Amino acid sequence: MTDHAGRPSAETIATVTLALQRQFGNRCVTSDAVRQQHAHTTTWLANQPPDMVVFPESAEEIREIVKLCAAHRVPIIPFGAGSSLEGHLNAPNGGVSIDLSSMKKIITVHPEDLDCVIEPGVTRKELNEYLKSYGLFFPIDPGADASIGGMVATRASGTNAVRYGTMKDNVIALEAILPNGETITTARRAKKTSAGYDLTRLFVGSEGTLGVVTKITLKLHGLPEAISAGVCPFPSVKAAADAAILTIQTGLPIARIELLDAVQVKAVNVYSKLAMPESPVLLVEFHGTEQGVAEQAQRFGEIAEDLGGGPFEWATRPEDRTKLWQARHDSYWAVMALRPGIKPFATDICVPISHLADCIEETQADIAASGLIAPIVGHVGDGNFHTSVLVDTASAEEMAVVKGFLTRLVERAHRMEGTCTGEHGVGQGKMKYLGAELGDATVSTMRLIKHAIDPDNIMNPGKIFTFTP
Numbered sequence: 001m002t003d004h005a006g007r008p009s010a011e012t013i014a015t016v017t018l019a020l021q022r023q024f025g026n027r028c029v030t031s032d033a034v035r036q037q038h039a040h041t042t043t044w045l046a047n048q049p050p051d052m053v054v055f056p057e058s059a060e061e062i063r064e065i066v067k068l069c070a071a072h073r074v075p076i077i078p079f080g081a082g083s084s085l086e087g088h089l090n091a092p093n094g095g096v097s098i099d100l101s102s103m104k105k106i107i108t109v110h111p112e113d114l115d116c117v118i119e120p121g122v123t124r125k126e127l128n129e130y131l132k133s134y135g136l137f138f139p140i141d142p143g144a145d146a147s148i149g150g151m152v153a154t155r156a157s158g159t160n161a162v163r164y165g166t167m168k169d170n171v172i173a174l175e176a177i178l179p180n181g182e183t184i185t186t187a188r189r190a191k192k193t194s195a196g197y198d199l200t201r202l203f204v205g206s207e208g209t210l211g212v213v214t215k216i217t218l219k220l221h222g223l224p225e226a227i228s229a230g231v232c233p234f235p236s237v238k239a240a241a242d243a244a245i246l247t248i249q250t251g252l253p254i255a256r257i258e259l260l261d262a263v264q265v266k267a268v269n270v271y272s273k274l275a276m277p278e279s280p281v282l283l284v285e286f287h288g289t290e291q292g293v294a295e296q297a298q299r300f301g302e303i304a305e306d307l308g309g310g311p312f313e314w315a316t317r318p319e320d321r322t323k324l325w326q327a328r329h330d331s332y333w334a335v336m337a338l339r340p341g342i343k344p345f346a347t348d349i350c351v352p353i354s355h356l357a358d359c360i361e362e363t364q365a366d367i368a369a370s371g372l373i374a375p376i377v378g379h380v381g382d383g384n385f386h387t388s389v390l391v392d393t394a395s396a397e398e399m400a401v402v403k404g405f406l407t408r409l410v411e412r413a414h415r416m417e418g419t420c421t422g423e424h425g426v427g428q429g430k431m432k433y434l435g436a437e438l439g440d441a442t443v444s445t446m447r448l449i450k451h452a453i454d455p456d457n458i459m460n461p462g463k464i465f466t467f468t469p
Contacts, residue, residue, distance in 0.1 A: 006461060006469070007093045008074050013051045016074050016096070020054055023064065027055040038079050038097040040090045043345045044393045044402075045428055050077055050091035057102045059177065059214035066212060067181035069096055073456050076179075078208040080150025081123060083142075085346055086427030088154065088207055092462040098212060100149050106130050107215070114220045115172060115189060120149025120213050136220045139164035142423065143329040149213050154425040155205030159328065162248070162381030163255045163287070164221065166423070168204050175215035176203055179454040189217055202449070207425055208460035210453050224287035228297055229256075229321040230314040232284065232304045233277040237261055237364060237376070239307045240280045241357035244380040246303050247284075248353055252296055256285040257381040258328055261364070264335065264375035264388075271334035272327035282309070282380075283328055285321070331377050332388060338373055339390040347406060347429075349413035350384040350422025359416050360385060363409060370405050384422035410436075426464045434465060 008016075020028040029035075035049035056062045069076050075095025082089060091097065103121035110116065111134045118127065125145045128137050140151060142158035150156075152174065157166035164170065173187035186199035203210060234240035237259070244257050259282055260268065266278050282304070286296045301312045315321045327334075335344050351359045360376060367374045367387070378385025387409070391402045410420040410433050420426075420433040435443050443465050450457075450467055457469040 006075075006457065008072065008095070012072050012074060013094065016068060016072050017052055019068055020052065020065065020096070024054055024056075024061075029053045029055075035097075038082070038089060038099065040087045042083070042085050043087055043429060044391065044399070045087040045090065048090040048092050050097040051094045053079070053097040053099055055099045055102050059175070059183070062098060062212055062214055063177050063181055063183065065096065065098060066177050066179065069458055070180055070456070073458060075458050075461050076212065077460050078149070078153065078212050080120065080147030080153070081145065083144035083146045084150060084154055084427065085424045086421070086429035088425060088427040088460070088463060090428060090462070092428075095458070100147065103214070109134055109136070110189075111136060113189070114222070115217055116220055117215060117217050118148060120147060120152070120216060122148050124148060124151065131220065135223050137223055138170070138218055139221055140167055140170055148216055148218070152204050152213055152216060153206065153208050155423070157379065157382070157384070157423040159256045159258055159325070159379060161379055162257060163253060168201055170219045171200055171204050171216060172219055173217040174200055174203050174213055176211040176213045178211045179456065179459050183214070205425070207427060207463050209450060209463055210459060226290045226293045227285065227287055227321065228293045228314060229283070229285040229324055230297065230312055231276055231281055231324065232309050232312045233279045233281045234304070234307065234309040235279065237280045237360050238357045239309060240282050241360050241380060243282060243304050243307045243309055245353050245356060246307070247300055248381055250299075250303070252299055253286075253288070254284060254296065254300070254381060255287040256283070258283040259376070259378040259380040259385065260328070260331070261376040263338070263373070264331055264377050267334040267338050267375060268327050268331055270337055272323070272330055274323075274327055283324060328377070331375070335375050335388045335390065338375070342390045342392055344388040344390050346386050346388045346424070347409065348384060348386040348422050348424050349409055349418055349420060350382065351413055351416045351418030353380075353383045355416035355418065356380060356383050356385075359412060359418070362412055363387065366405060366408055370401055372401065372405060374405075379422075382422070383418065428463060431463075431465060
């Protein structure tokens with residue numbers, strides 16, 4: 001039984017808990033600390049813990065959990081590494097968090113076909129460490145050591161997306177367990193197919209609302225012969241953004257091109273012990289042959305100089321490149337020092353690159369006018385940037401200012417033909433913007449799909465859009 005809000009009754013939860021504890025023993029956990037850790041802790045959204053957390057070790061065990069929950073209409077919240085940013089892991093109706101971290105098998109690698117088959121709990125760093133001996137790598141790099149299953153769910157991208165695409169471009173096939181306990185395979189391992197609906201892409205980005213992914217077939221790439229990375233300062237964010245735009249428009253095959261504004265550079269320098277000029281900078285990386293990389297770097301340097309950028313400094317040693325990109329990935333933690341005791345939360349938008357410079361400039365002006373501390377970083381090669389807003393969530397006045405800023409940020413993206421989220425996903429945090437972005441008819445179509453697959457709304461309810469079973 002459930003109440004009018006969709007939350008199972010206490011008797012139902014007790015029945016399901018007892019059944020899971022009998023089957024899984026100490027792998028079914030109900031302690032407050034573990035439950036809260038499996039709700040959302042990376043945003044300003046309230047923590048809404050599940051009723052219990054289960055740690056399955058196989059697809060068959062997941063199937064049994066799903067069947068039990070389906071029989072009692074108990075919500076299911078898939079959990080990867082817990083690094084998502086828009087409330088995806090909250091359990092507004094309670095239920096069972098399925099922690100997939102024990103499912104770490106790299107089932108097979110096909111080096112001749114440039115693909116692999118893995119379980120969802122494998123993290124991107126674990127996968128790339130394993131692939132080194134094959135001379136291969138998986139390029140999607142969202143920064144956090146996210147689980148591949150979670151990256152599938154949120155359609156992650158990151159610093160390499162400008163060259164290698166996002167998760168939607170690098171997932172070949174999926175195995176998933178539907179809300180009724182049935183297992184489906186969305187595609188075969190062939191590189192292309194015209195056989196029916198593209199269910200793979202339907203599940204990539206579905207945020208756990210359609211089923212639990214249990215097996216993933218990924219596209220891989222050969223390790224580049226040569227990699228070069230560098231830092232280039234600019235007199236303004238607009239000049240840096242214009243350099244990124246021109247780099248893409250001239251067809252330079254750049255692998256990464258990341259923008260940090262002056263506030264973010266200051267924070268990163270302190271946190272990561274770097275000495276970058278405290279002005280807007282672009283961090284860039286090129287992959288290819290020794291000659292190709294040198295030519296690309298020279299051309300980028302010319303573009304930067306024409307726009308007032310420079311000097312362009314290269315990190316040629318692998319350890320220097322690693323330090324540089326780790327500093328970029330640690331930007332979330334670095335900004336905490338800008339306002340001690342206050343936790344930042346990150347949000348993102350994405351616009352066509354032709355609008356990128358204007359969008360960032362307007363956003364910076366809005367930040368200043370609002371009196372906020374909100375450093376900007378961005379995967380600017382594809383028009384995507386983030387702000388990490390430092391706000392005292394206990395202050396109603398500050399929260400009102402921040403919420404106003406976030407609304408204007410999204411409205412700005414929409415005005416410039418962009419999206420409310422380039423890679424963080426909708427979750428709970430951006431549900432209210434989806435109708436304005438895509439139109440009510442589009443959101444209604446999403447609801448029809450959800451209703452067909454999950455009529456009882458047990459799969460990660462309360463995410464992406466409102467839904468009544």
